[in-house]
Structures are given as C-alpha cells and as structure tokens.
Amino acid sequence: MVSGDPYLSDLRPSGGPDYGLDRGHDWRVDREELFPDSIDLRGDPAQETLHGSHLLPNGDVLFNSSYIGTVRINACSEVLWQLPKGNHHSVSRAEDGTFWVSGASDELRTTSEQYPDGFPGLDDPLWLHQIHHVSADGKLLERINVLDVLYANDLQRYVVKAYQPQAGKEAPRTTDLLHLNDVEPLHSSMADEYPLFEAGDLAVSLRKIDFVFVFDPDTGTVKWHTSDPLIMQHDPDFIGDGWVGIFDNNKDFMDRGQMLGGSRIVAVQPHTDSVEVRFPTRRSDPLYTKAQGKWQQLPNGNMLLAESKAGRVVEVAPDGRTVWEWVIDPYSESKVSRVMTAVRHDLTAADVADWPCSAVDSETTR
Template sequence: MQMATRIVRIADRIERLSPYAAVALVMFVYGIGVGKYDWPPARQLKMAMDAAQDWKENWRHYLGIRSRYVEPTPRRTGGVTVYDRQRAFDGYTFVTANYEGMAQALLLDMNGEIVHRWTLDPRELWPDRIRESPAGILRDMNIHGAMMTPEGEVFLNVYALGTVKLDRCSRPVWSIARDTHHDLDVLPNGDLLIVGWEKVFETRPERPRLFPGPEGYYLDETLIRVSPEGEILEEWSLIDALYASDRQDLLFSGPGSTVASRVKDPLHNNTVEVLDAEMADAFPLFEAGDIMVSFRNINTVVVFDGRSRLVKWSTTGPFLGQHDPDFLPDGHILLYDNRITGGKALFGNTRLLEIDPVGSRIVWEWEGKGEFAFYNRSRGEQAPLPNGNILAVDSHGGRLFEVEPESGEVVWEWVNLVEPGWAGNVVDAERYPRDQVRFLDKPCPPPA
C-alpha cells in the first residue's frame, strides 16, 4: 500500500514538472540553434557582445579622454632616436599616423622634422556616408593606404569612407565614395587599383556554401580600378575570382568551413601589388601586370594573372596574419609576418620575411630583439629601400624603423610619441629619395 502511494506521488510530481521540463528542453535545443546555426537573436547577441567589448577596450576614446589610436609604449623619448648616417638610406619619409589627435599624412626629413603635411575633413568629402557621430569623425578617422607623387599629390584611403586625391596644399582633386581600405597601387597605364569591399547580405547561387555571418552579411573583397581623373572604371570580386579559378579550397579553409562559411570576413585582403615590367624577368612564375594580394584571415598570399584574373600562384604560410607582401628585384617576395594571436604574442614576435616563390622557401628573416622587439596584433607594413635596407612600421608601437638586412641592426628609428609612455599609431610609410620630392620649395596659399 505504501509503495503504491509513493508511485502515485512520483507520477503526480512528474506530471506537474513536465511543462517546465518541456520548456527547458525547448530552450536547450533553441540555444544550440542560436550558437551553432545563428538562429535569432544570435545576431543581436553578437552585436551586443561586440559593443560591450568595444566599450571595455575603448571607453577612454569614446569619452574623449584618450584616442584609441594612442597606445602604451615603453619609450619615453620621441622623434628620431636612432640615426646611423653612414648606413641609413637618405631621403624623405612619407607617413600616415595619428598625430596631434587626428589622422594625418606627414613628410619627415631624416632628423624627424615635419617638412610637409596633408590634412582632410571627411565631412566635406563624404557627408552622405557619415551617418553616426559626425562631430567625432576627425577623432575616429583612420587613413589606411596611402601614396605620394613627386609633385606632392597624395592618394589617401580613408577607412570605409572612400579614397581622395589631394594636391600638395591639401586641396581635394577628386574623391570616390566606396568602402576602401588598406592599400592601393598604380597600373602601368596610370590607373589606380584600390582595395575595397562590398557587404553581401544574401546567399548567391554562383557562390555555393558561402553564407552571411552573424552580423547578417559577409565582406566580399574587391579591387577597384580608377582612372587618373578619379572615374571608377570597374570593380571586380576576389571571391568570384577564387570560384572561377576552382580555388574554393582557399575560401573554405577556416575552422568548420568544410560545411559552410558563415563568417563576416572570410578573407580580409590587405594588399594590392602590381608586378612591373622592370622586375618581371626575375620571376619565372609570373608576368608583368600580375597582381598580388594578401588574405590575412586565411594566412595566404595569392598572385592573380593580370589579364585572366585567375589564380596563378598561392602560398599559405609560413606566416600568420601577414601584411603587405612586395615583389623584390631579385625575384623574391618580402612580407610582414604579424604572427597574430590576439592581444598577446603566443607564437613569437612580429617579423619580416623574404620568401622565394619557387618552393615558398624562407630565404631571410628578421625578428627584433631587446628594445626593437615588437608585436602587432593588426596592421603592418614594410618597404624595401634602394640601398637594400628595409623600412618597417610598428603600428601599435607608434614607430618606424629601418633595418640593415646583413647585420640585422636598426640604423634609423622615429617614434610618434604623444607623451612619455604613449605613442600615436603609425600606419603607412615610404621613403623617397631626395630627387623624387620636387615640391618643398613651392609654398601653399594660406587657408581661406
């Protein structure tokens, strides 16, 4: 009798609990769907988490206390801190940096003195593209991709707003409104190739297994061809080029992407480099006009045929989160190996690599030691100099330095110090011989 009573009581409890158990089961299953298959509200949760992390990292920036582009440094002295006059390549250094609270383009002499500067106001160039915080746009503006001509004209990529050509007096010559970023280069006929992206919000039948990420879209990396007069001539998709080349293996090489790609930024191109005719004979695998790009998120450098736009060559590694590969006159490729592992260097510091594309062998590498050791969790650029030295950017460390490859020694350094212990980010850098800078004796009229 007691056993029968207990069974009745247990059955009664199960009956009373079953609606809650059912709800719990539904919540559990739906939670799996949110986490694994991006069911709503996955996108909203992702945006909220990203916003919270952004505020955690950049609250001083948003409150106007200190720019996010000013970061801690062990350096206490700014300007030129190393200068070996016998070994450093003499010239003027064109640099984009966060300077005096905003992104600017500067021209430095070898002593670190600013001999010229270019500024711009994106509110005047792209008023329709600045929808949020127009008052803070000068603080938030990021120049990422720049080039200077001997006459003092500059081309500047203003991140995700557009590209502008300024004359030597910072007067706009033309601008385009596109999501441009990272890099640009000049074709033999004078046209520009500019790195851009397009947000794709839908699935497309010609791109099987490629789906929008948690933000509701993915970034389709593009190259934009612009005439010398600023007219957009065409824009072509690097994702489509991979499909056309039957190189989907590159696109789907990320974690879990053997099933499908559901990420915001599957490739993240940070380079466009055109092989010029003077160097082409040194590269048995390539021809003049071939185009090199750098897909950071899959640790891969690709060379496209300049005419067919199909993949001609690629190498994945031996680098991690790389930036800015350059063709060298000896038939090698020089690149900036970030070794990105988030906020801390877990696989070694950032280094410079020289790679032979025949066999993808490392033939030279440099990793700074002591006070010259550095790690960049994003960004990065290097530039080979005519005397064989290499000019490199420590972006988050706020400095430029010149390395002599044979000795591995730093023979020139400039630190963009804001105050002791804090330096402004440095993004782009190029050293020009003195005879290629022909505008310094031409004054600009005072601002109206």
C-alpha cells in the same frame, strides 16, 4: 612619408649620428569633410582611420578613409576628387598612371554576377572584398570580386581551412571573411626576374585566411599562392630576383608577440619554393603589431618597417640591427596613435620646396 590620423607627413633625416627626423611637409585632413554624404554607407568618415596612401612627385597624395572611399588631395590639402566605393588599406600605382586599390561592396551580399545563386558553402551575407582599378582622375575602371577569383581557381579550400574547426559543419559566422589588405602590381622593370609571372600581374594579401596570391587581372588566373608561412600578414611586395617579401604579423595570443617571437619579414621565391625569414635576426630589437603593419625594401639593402600599433617606424640593416627609429608623439601618458604606413621616397628638399604651399624654403635648398 608616414600616414596616421588626422594627417599625413613628409619626414626627412635631420642629419647627425642620432638619425633624427624633421617634418618637411604636412597634409592636413578634415575627415568630417571628406565624404559628407556617405555617413550611412560603411560608417562615419570622421571616425575612420586613414589607411593606405600614395605620394606623387608633385605633392598630390591619394589615401583611403577606411571602408568609405579614396581621396586625392594636392600639396595644399585641397581635395581634387573623391571615390566613395568602400576603399581601404592600400593604394598602389600602375605603370600607366592608374591605381589598384583595395575595396569592398557597398552592402552585405550573398551573391555576385559570377555566382548569382550564391557561393557554395557560404550562406550568410558577407562584405565582398574587391580589387578596384581606378583612373588618375578618380573614375572606377574595373571591379574584381576576390571571392569570385578564389572559387574560379578552386582555392575556396583555404577559406574552409582557415575557419576550421570552429565552424564545424556550419559556414563561418563572420561578415569579414577574407579581409583584403593589399594589391601590388608587378612592374615591367623587374618582370623578367619572375619566371612564373608577367608585368601587370597583381600580388594580393587576404589577412583572415593567411593567404597571399599572384594573379592576372585580365584573365582571373591565379599563377601562385602561399599560406603556410604566414599568420595574419600584410603588404606583399615584389622585391626583385624572383622574391616576394611579406610583412608577416605573426599574430599570437600575447600582447607583444612573445609566444611566436613578434612580427616578421618573410621572403618567398615562387619559382623555387624557397622561404627565408629576413627579419628578425638575433641582433634585432623587438617588433610586433598584431594588426596593420607595412614594410619597404630599400635600395641599400635595409628595410623600413611600420610597427603600426606601437606608432613606431624603424629602419633595420640586413643583419637585423636598428639603424634608426621614430615614434609618434603620444596623445596621453600611455597611448600613441597608430602609424599606418611608412615609405621612403626619392625626393630632395628642393623637390618638396617646389610644391605649392610648401613650408620648405626653396632658397636654402639650392
């Protein structure tokens, strides 16, 4: 499944040596109708990107209209519910059927309930990035302020470190201090492979401060964090055997990442302090997206990578070689739309044929 603007699509292999992809199902999204009463909250929904999505087995999809809210639609693209809470970037399903979603405050703030007198050293109003726990029917169950978590665990030094020396003796002059871009729960099926963590712990990515951490959402305790190997990263995933895999954008000062060699997949094993660069290798084709970007570890050992700014999805083998690639159709001679997400799902054509409004012929799939 890939997500971009203004649609989400189910793509599937067409067979043959060229690894072509056929469109299996489209969800059409009318962004102007998503949040008609929310235009003054964080921007115009008609202009915002669709960023972060999660496909359910029955064809329902949850997705975010960036910094506006989360929407659930069915396979017929009919809206089932809307949650206008400034949601953005990521939607991850927990084992109990609820969802963890990146969110933000509805206005610029200088305080929180835990810090009613303000955050020491931060005087200017900020967007408070939040982790939202959302029920299957679209109710906000819990809201966790990420800045609260950093201060409570004495991790605010990473904010200072990220904004020096530019800030000098002053606070950083930005309203987007952290830029939360992913929240990922650890499932019980692999929790025993992570000696430092327990099922239900959350992996969190903060792009602006090059920071990934794992914490217990019930207690707020941060159990592990890393910063050094990353530059403007996205999408930390628990990938088994104690490893956390991260899409490291590796942003530099050049258009195609020539200075540092492009975007990477960095794997970190918290209980051993081990770090590996899984992609690229000497056999890899160039891949770089200075912003956005997603990845997925596939069961066969391959990796699925979304080179978002290039509108490209590529599957690579463990040795870094390209297995296949797909590029979204250009909308002008020199420009393509972004591809925000690419995920492989364990669904057959027969499964898709059973969805309402499916374009897949059920008779030919059985």
